[in-house]
Amino acid sequence: MASLVRRSPRLSPQIFIPIAHLWNVILALVCISASVNIWGLSDFGNLGRPVQVFAAVVVLVPVVIALYISVGLLLHSLRKNPSGWLPKGHQTRYAAMVFYYVGMVLCAAALVETWAIFDGFEFLVNGFMANAWLGYGFALAYVLSWLSGRTFLPETLKRTLRYASLVTGFGTLIILLAASDFVGGMTSILSTYRQFNVIALTIAILVFAFLATQFLLHGEHFGERPHERTSWQGWLLLSPNIIGFMIFFAGPLLLSFYLSFTNSTVGRTPEFIGLQNYIDLMTLEFQTQTNLADPPQRALSFGFNVLGTLELGNTRYVLGAKDPLFWLSLRNTLLFCLLLVPLGVLPALGLSVVLNSSLPGVKIFRAIYFLPSVAAVVGTALIWRWLYDPVIGFYNYIITSVVNFLNTLGLNVVDPQIQWLTDPNVVLFSIVFLAAWQILGYNTVLFLAGLQGIPKQLYEAAQIDGANRWQQFLNVTLPMLSPTTFFVLITTIVTGLQVFNEPYGLFPARPIPVNATTSVFYLYNAGFFQFRFGYASAIAWVLFVIIFGITFLQFRFNRSNAYE
Amino acid sequence: MKRFTIFVILGALLVMSLPVVVQGQEITLRWRTRPDNQAEIDVYTTASNTIDAAWDGVKLVYEPGGSETAGYQDVLVTELEAGTAPDVFWIPGTDVARFASAGLILNLAPYAAADPEFNIDDFYAGPMSFLTTNPDMNSDEEVLWGLPRDISAFAIYYNAELFAEAGVDLPGGDDWNWDRFMEAAMAISELGDDVYGFGMNAWWANWGYFVNAAGSSFFNEDYTACGLNNEATVVGLQAAVDLFRSGAAVPWGTDSEPPFLAGKVGMFMNGRWATPGTLANAGFEWNVAPLPIGPSGKPTNWLFWGAYVVNAKTAHPEEAWELITRLTSAEIQGAVASLGANIPSRQTQDAIDLFLASLPGTGINNSVFTDGAAVGVSEAPLFFGNWPKIDQIYGQNITEVFNGTQTPQEFADTICDKVAAEFTAGN
Numbered sequence: 001m002a003s004l005v006r007r008s009p010r011l012s013p014q015i016f017i018p019i020a021h022l023w024n025v026i027l028a029l030v031c032i033s034a035s036v037n038i039w040g041l042s043d044f045g046n047l048g049r050p051v052q053v054f055a056a057v058v059v060l061v062p063v064v065i066a067l068y069i070s071v072g073l074l075l076h077s078l079r080k081n082p083s084g085w086l087p088k089g090h091q092t093r094y095a096a097m098v099f100y101y102v103g104m105v106l107c108a109a110a111l112v113e114t115w116a117i118f119d120g121f122e123f124l125v126n127g128f129m130a131n132a133w134l135g136y137g138f139a140l141a142y143v144l145s146w147l148s149g150r151t152f153l154p155e156t157l158k159r160t161l162r163y164a165s166l167v168t169g170f171g172t173l174i175i176l177l178a179a180s181d182f183v184g185g186m187t188s189i190l191s192t193y194r195q196f197n198v199i200a201l202t203i204a205i206l207v208f209a210f211l212a213t214q215f216l217l218h219g220e221h222f223g224e225r226p227h228e229r230t231s232w233q234g235w236l237l238l239s240p241n242i243i244g245f246m247i248f249f250a251g252p253l254l255l256s257f258y259l260s261f262t263n264s265t266v267g268r269t270p271e272f273i274g275l276q277n278y279i280d281l282m283t284l285e286f287q288t289q290t291n292l293a294d295p296p297q298r299a300l301s302f303g304f305n306v307l308g309t310l311e312l313g314n315t316r317y318v319l320g321a322k323d324p325l326f327w328l329s330l331r332n333t334l335l336f337c338l339l340l341v342p343l344g345v346l347p348a349l350g351l352s353v354v355l356n357s358s359l360p361g362v363k364i365f366r367a368i369y370f371l372p373s374v375a376a377v378v379g380t381a382l383i384w385r386w387l388y389d390p391v392i393g394f395y396n397y398i399i400t401s402v403v404n405f406l407n408t409l410g411l412n413v414v415d416p417q418i419q420w421l422t423d424p425n426v427v428l429f430s431i432v433f434l435a436a437w438q439i440l441g442y443n444t445v446l447f448l449a450g451l452q453g454i455p456k457q458l459y460e461a462a463q464i465d466g467a468n469r470w471q472q473f474l475n476v477t478l479p480m481l482s483p484t485t486f487f488v489l490i491t492t493i494v495t496g497l498q499v500f501n502e503p504y505g506l507f508p509a510r511p512i513p514v515n516a517t518t519s520v521f522y523l524y525n526a527g528f529f530q531f532r533f534g535y536a537s538a539i540a541w542v543l544f545v546i547i548f549g550i551t552f553l554q555f556r557f558n559r560s561n562a563y564e
Numbered sequence: 565m566k567r568f569t570i571f572v573i574l575g576a577l578l579v580m581s582l583p584v585v586v587q588g589q590e591i592t593l594r595w596r597t598r599p600d601n602q603a604e605i606d607v608y609t610t611a612s613n614t615i616d617a618a619w620d621g622v623k624l625v626y627e628p629g630g631s632e633t634a635g636y637q638d639v640l641v642t643e644l645e646a647g648t649a650p651d652v653f654w655i656p657g658t659d660v661a662r663f664a665s666a667g668l669i670l671n672l673a674p675y676a677a678a679d680p681e682f683n684i685d686d687f688y689a690g691p692m693s694f695l696t697t698n699p700d701m702n703s704d705e706e707v708l709w710g711l712p713r714d715i716s717a718f719a720i721y722y723n724a725e726l727f728a729e730a731g732v733d734l735p736g737g738d739d740w741n742w743d744r745f746m747e748a749a750m751a752i753s754e755l756g757d758d759v760y761g762f763g764m765n766a767w768w769a770n771w772g773y774f775v776n777a778a779g780s781s782f783f784n785e786d787y788t789a790c791g792l793n794n795e796a797t798v799v800g801l802q803a804a805v806d807l808f809r810s811g812a813a814v815p816w817g818t819d820s821e822p823p824f825l826a827g828k829v830g831m832f833m834n835g836r837w838a839t840p841g842t843l844a845n846a847g848f849e850w851n852v853a854p855l856p857i858g859p860s861g862k863p864t865n866w867l868f869w870g871a872y873v874v875n876a877k878t879a880h881p882e883e884a885w886e887l888i889t890r891l892t893s894a895e896i897q898g899a900v901a902s903l904g905a906n907i908p909s910r911q912t913q914d915a916i917d918l919f920l921a922s923l924p925g926t927g928i929n930n931s932v933f934t935d936g937a938a939v940g941v942s943e944a945p946l947f948f949g950n951w952p953k954i955d956q957i958y959g960q961n962i963t964e965v966f967n968g969t970q971t972p973q974e975f976a977d978t979i980c981d982k983v984a985a986e987f988t989a990g991n
Contacts, residue, residue, distance in 0.1 A: 267666035422817025
């Protein structure tokens with residue numbers, strides 16, 4: 001990166017700073033115009049007036065930043081050293097670098113969208129797949145290149161092979177591109193330059209890139225110090241993630257928070273309904289019933305369904321909820337977590353201790369145990385569905401075989417014929433076993449990394465003190481692993497609270513059994529099957545608060561106990 | 565530096581090579597349906613190409629959607645929200661009401677009225693009655709939400725070898741009623757601990773058959789309220805529960821198709837869509853029979869259907885209408901039906917003949933499905949209720965009935981109270 005910077009053209013500040021001022025003015029005018037336009041739109045993508053107003057205000061943010069930069073540049077050029085909130089020289093430069101860089105990235109994203117390049121990827125992949133046999137050309141090029149590097153061959157032959165390799169490789173590439181409609185794609189992209197917005201975006205990218213580069217190159221003009229240079233380089237490397245986070249995570253997060261206060265559904269503009277979604281979600285009703293012959297449902301008001309009952313003497317206590325399935329899904333999720341933590345953490349700890357040894361072939365076993373973590377959950381869930389099949393599944397086959405064997409010994413054992421995916425008392429365990437199997441390898445790798453970070457001297461000291469293996473494990477390994485254990489616990493619990501893939505994959509038919517319905521699955525169901533986006537958003541936020549609360553408590557608890 | 569330059573050039577070439585949808589005078593129509601396998605994708609691709617070749621000025625782009633369990637609906641809903649959904653797409657019959665009420669699909673009545681070749685009577689009346697329902701009860705406006713792609717009905721897929729082994733008559737005939745059905749199931753289940761007389765899956769239509777065959781119904785006559793609070797529901801469910809409790813049926817909730825294909829189930833109730841898989845995987849002699857007649861005394865079945873509908877935001881509504889009429893032509897439906905998974909949605913004799921002639925040489929009794937469809941209760945989109953929520957509550961309570969935590973009587977007594985809030989008409 002440093003060499004790239006050194007070789008880039010530098011212009012005098014007297015040239016690029018006036019350009020920056022001019023560009024700031026243009027940007028400000030464009031943004032103000034866009035804000036006014038957004039404000040006046042009759043339809044804002046079915047997102048509602050509050051989002052429209054928010055977007056109109058957000059579009060004005062660049063105006064403020066541009067103003068801030070221009071004021072900073074003016075003060076700097078006047079050799080003023082401002083105090084208080086007014087921008088100082090290096091602050092102005094940082095703001096300008098970030099502002100122009102982000103502007104460039106956003107314009108580039110808008111341009112490739114306008115080129116319809118995302119659609120093009122699909123066509124390109126289809127083109128490549130249709131001509132996949134051409135890939136042999138690359139293999140041939142590689143073989144030729146490999147042969148050209150063999151020392152036993154004469155120089156002239158090596159040179160010929162090298163050229164043949166290049167010609168084969170590039171020839172294959174060109175044929176592949178041609179077969180994927182290279183000319184058509186290029187023509188289509190060029191044809192978009194008849195549109196004003198494509199030209200404007202291209203110019204904007206060039207100007208943003210030019211200004212970002214110039215501010216980047218003129219650090220000394222703004223009093224940059226060496227450590228500050230490494231600092232912006234770090235931020236630059238982080239920027240794709242930060243920009244991606246803001247656009248694809250923070251934005252939807254805010255939107256879902258807003259939607260949770262609306263009646264958002266597919267195809268309609270959401271209307272603000274205040275806390276109604278949360279009220280519908282959380283409202284409970286408690287009634288007593290003295291005529292026990294009546295079904296409990298009769299005791300509840302219209303719109304409520306039975307969540308639980310308790311009979312004491314001649315009185316039945318009925319707990320109802322407007323949405324009992326939400327409470328049941330929450331119960332399932334918490335129970336799932338309680339089961340997943342011991343099943344996903346303790347075996348992983350034991351396994352990591354074994355895999356940390358120097359047994360022959362241990363590296364192969366490390367890879368094998370990690371495989372379930374990288375396998376697609378939906379795919380493995382389909383296999384587990386077959387394993388769980390009560391009639392032709394493997395697990396019941398094994399159990400029946402064991403029972404039959406025991407019975408041949410004279411024991412009178414009854415075959416349980418477990419209904420893994422349908423018995424309400426078993427189904428959640430079935431999901432937990434799958435999830436624990438999946439997470440085991442990942443947790444094992446984490447523990448393994450933790451184990452390998454424990455200094456050998458501690459074990460040597462313990463041995464000198466006469467500690468046996470178990471005492472070493474209890475008094476050295478476990479305390480030294482506590483930061484890793486803390487991390488594994490946190491990630492396992494959060495994974496457990498967000499469980500979705502396992503029930504989604506195990507139960508392709510909808511609706512799924514109640515005891516297999518987890519909170520995130522219920523959220524998905526509310527959003528995509530019932531089209532209740534506002535309600536689903538409210539579920540998501542309730543779940544977020546619960547996960548945040550549990551994690552926060554864990555942090556508080558572990559901070560005092562963790563052995564750093 | 566050289567390497568860097570080469571990478572830049574190659575990167576630029578790759579980017580520039582990405583083909584973009586060609587802008588031109590030709591209208592491009594995107595359409596999508598939910599295929600169940602690659603063979604169906606191939607047939608729909610061929611159908612699309614055939615129509616495309618014969619249609620000047622219109623370019624068709626067929627986008628096979630994911631299967632039922634691979635996010636077909638998720639993708640569609642997301643695209644509808646984002647405004648990028650195809651011009652024409654398929655939805656299940658139960659979804660028509662929601663899509664229509666939400667304004668997501670176009671009212672095609674004006675285009676149908678202007679089309680001299682369109683005849684509503686060519687299609688099965690049940691689906692068409694729902695496709696012409698106006699969700700605004702106060703409006704007299706004529707509506708048409710789409711045309712059915714195909715239909716289906718249940719049949720009893722039976723393992724003839726297990727019937728022979730158990731020494732019971734093959735299913736079918738005039739006296740094919742619940743008594744014979746139960747006896748056959750019990751006799752077959754006695755062949756071994758891992759052999760079952762009957763199997764069915766757990767979604768609504770399966771237990772719904774028992775309820776309907778006993779004379780009850782999911783909804784009232786005008787589909788504005790629950791219709792399960794009656795004695796017929798108790799009778800139907802009790803018979804089903806007894807069958808399952810006796811151990812003669814594959815345990816409730818278990819996918820019965822794998823054990824049936826493994827030769828462990830005597831009778832398996834499923835739709836026409838299961839025929840290709842059974843043909844490919846069953847290693848025993850099998851065929852299909854009608855559903856047994858229940859206490860109502862009348863033949864009972866379901867008429868499943870899904871419809872091609874037009875995106876309300878399409879820029880080419882007339883061409884989109886033209887496309888769905890071409891996609892539902894007897895010729896195209898016949899080509900799809902020849903695969904064996906679908907029944908044409910046209911009840912014209914030429915379409916029925918095409919279906920009856922499908923899968924020649926297999927000996928499959930195709931007429932069982934058309935006969936079933938003729939008496940079938942149409943899969944109902946609820947224009948005045950929240951079907952996904954009602955389905956969820958029905959399903960939750962039915963599972964309790966089959967698991968023994970609720971009796972059929974308790975179910976019938978309370979289910980309508982439990983779903984009452986989910987019906988919009990009258991609330």
